[in-house]
Amino acid sequence: MILEPEELILYRKLAGVLAESLQLDRLAARSAQLVVEAVGASVCFVHLVNYEATRIELVGATPPFDTYRRRVSLGLGDGIAGWVAQTGQVAVVPDKWSDHRYRYLPELQGERFRTLISVPMLNPSGTVVGVLNVHWQRDDVDLDHHQEVLTTVASFLAGAFDHAILVDKLAAHERALEGFAQQLIDAQEAERRRIQLDLHDGVLQQVHAAYYRLEAVKAARGLDENEARDLRVASDLLRASTQAMRHLIQDSARQVLDEFGFLEAVDTLANSYPDFTVAVEDRTNMLVNTLEATRALATLRIIQEALNNAWKHAGTARCELRLATIGGDLVVVIRDRGDGFDLATPTTTIGIGGMRERARIIGGNLELFSSPGEGTLVRLRVPVTPAVIEDGASTES
Ligand SMILES: Nc1ncnc2c1ncn2[C@@H]1O[C@H](COP(=O)(O)OP(=O)(O)OP(=O)(O)O)[C@@H](O)[C@H]1O
Ligand SMILES: [Mg+2]
Structure with missing residues (x-):
């Protein structure tokens, strides 16, 4: 097979996009741009089937419509893109106003474009990953040729989106785990704080009071040598306990962590x-x-x-x-x-x-x-x- 120069350029660009980051939104934006350049279209919308396989969601588009990414979604079977996602077939529409599947979404300014081709991105197992919706302002569009080009591009992009979706799911999973870890550590810290306060207001005060009582008895006259030694040992133990408790309660390292x-x-x-x-x-x-x-x-x-x-x-x-x-x-x-x-x-x-x-x-x-x-x-x-x-x-x- 001999490739035309413009096809070679297209495949080189496609290879560039495929080798790009596995990050979903970025891949969608780059794909939309590539498609528009490949077929001289006015705009390209990239929709992906959601994880529950119930809807398609706009994840990328050429400017100025990129601002609507993640804000527009359609049910499967809803509108032309929804129909393509549901059936896995290409929709070639010379005049969308006479196509009963077309659904007008004001934010996507459908009135500006008449001709469109909507192609499914099918992964190797035949599942629809998403839909490329390509619109032209012009009427003189070679729909047969463009349909062929878009179907090829879509089949390459399907694989890339499949991987990016997997990475996205993994990242979401990681984020959930990180959030969970944070909640657990926070809960442990709250419990620690509660125990520190209880220690401070309860046990520490009592041990302190006992220590001063003993000190008073120690000072009293009439103790024999053994009694005096026992009291000294007991009061040393109480003082050491107070120190250990203060050490526990103080938690200055925690304050330094937050500040420095x-x-x-x-x-x-x-x-x-x-x-x-x-x-x-x-x-x-x-x-x-x-x-x-x-x-x-x-x-x-x-x-x-x-x-x-x-x-x-x-x-x-x-x-x-x-x-x-x-x-x-x-x-x-x-x-x-x-x-x-x-x-x-x-x-x-x-x-x-x-x-x-x-x-x-x-x-x-x-x-x-x-x-x-x-x-x-x-x-x-x-x-x-x-x-x-x-x-x-x-x-x-
Ligand atoms: N560095 C160490 N040197 C000697 N023995 C140790 C050391 N670390 C731990 N141990 C032994 O292991 C035991 C269990 O340690 P662990 O930290 O679980 O409990 P603890 O320090 O006695 O009480 P706490 O639950 O308040 O930490 C200790 O009681 C001690 O006998
Ligand atoms: Mg310990």
């Missing part, structure tokens, strides 16, 4: 433990600045729990906190060289379980290594870049 960002919040956290050194080694690159808010908060909470555990249980005065970015992920390692513990021993506590749950919600991966006498290592890997597929619009020339 993730790395500053990690620093604040690391410096918040009395008599406990957290040696921070930060090898992250600029990428970490784009850590999305829900992930940043959940990551901070995971680090916080790992540090709390090292502080409370490791029996050492020091631990290391290393941050790095590896292949688009943030990797956090918290390591202590303290007592360690047996990971196989069942617990009724919620700290480690909460860390795992948060990691799962944000699409991260948490690993724990520990054994008695060997210290403990917590390793968290979190994707930094949003999972939602980008539309690449910024690369448009």
Whole structure:
């Protein structure tokens, strides 16, 4: 088969459009433009069948009608485009005013065009993906030739739209998951806040009162040596409990996260433990600045729990906190060289379980290594870049 020069140009342009982004709206706009140029038409509307296969929706058009994209839809069988979507057949209409299928939509200014060809975009399994509706202002249109060209173009575009629709569905799914993760993290934060307030207004005040009572008794005369020692131990314990509770309630890292960002919040956290050194080694690159808010908060909470555990249980005065970015992920390692513990021993506590749950919600991966006498290592890997597929619009020339 020998191709005419204009056909070659058309196929080259078509190849360009097909190789374009998989982003649906962009593909629709480029396709409309290509069709108009290919057949010298006045306007092209690109309709796609909706996911429920009940209607067609305008997803792209040549200017000025592009402003109506996603705002016009037709039932299957409604209007000429609806008929084409329903039957999978081409409609060649020299004069739409004498065609009973035609339906006038004021916003699409049908009065300006008389001649139209409407072609289905059929995927390889014969399902209608969408419809190209092509209008001319002129009357002297070679409808037979244009019908042939448009049918060919539509069959190529159908494949591209099929892929773009799939990507669009995946992106919508990702967005829904991200929203869900955010709701879960928000709910956990609200619960945390409630517990902090309860602690502050209830238990903390009571422990505080008990501490002052003991101090008063300690000062009283007539205590023997043993009684005085027991009281001292009890009052030291109460003071340590008050400190631990204040530490829990304060949550200054959270405030710093909101105001200054993730790395500053990690620093604040690391410096918040009395008599406990957290040696921070930060090898992250600029990428970490784009850590999305829900992930940043959940990551901070995971680090916080790992540090709390090292502080409370490791029996050492020091631990290391290393941050790095590896292949688009943030990797956090918290390591202590303290007592360690047996990971196989069942617990009724919620700290480690909460860390795992948060990691799962944000699409991260948490690993724990520990054994008695060997210290403990917590390793968290979190994707930094949003999972939602980008539309690449910024690369448009
Ligand atoms: N870094 C660590 N060093 C030594 N033991 C640890 C360390 N981290 C955890 N553990 C052990 O694992 C247990 C479970 O930890 P987990 O964080 O789930 O509970 P918790 O800290 O005791 O209580 P909470 O539910 O308030 O966090 C701890 O009680 C402790 O015995
Ligand atoms: Mg804990």
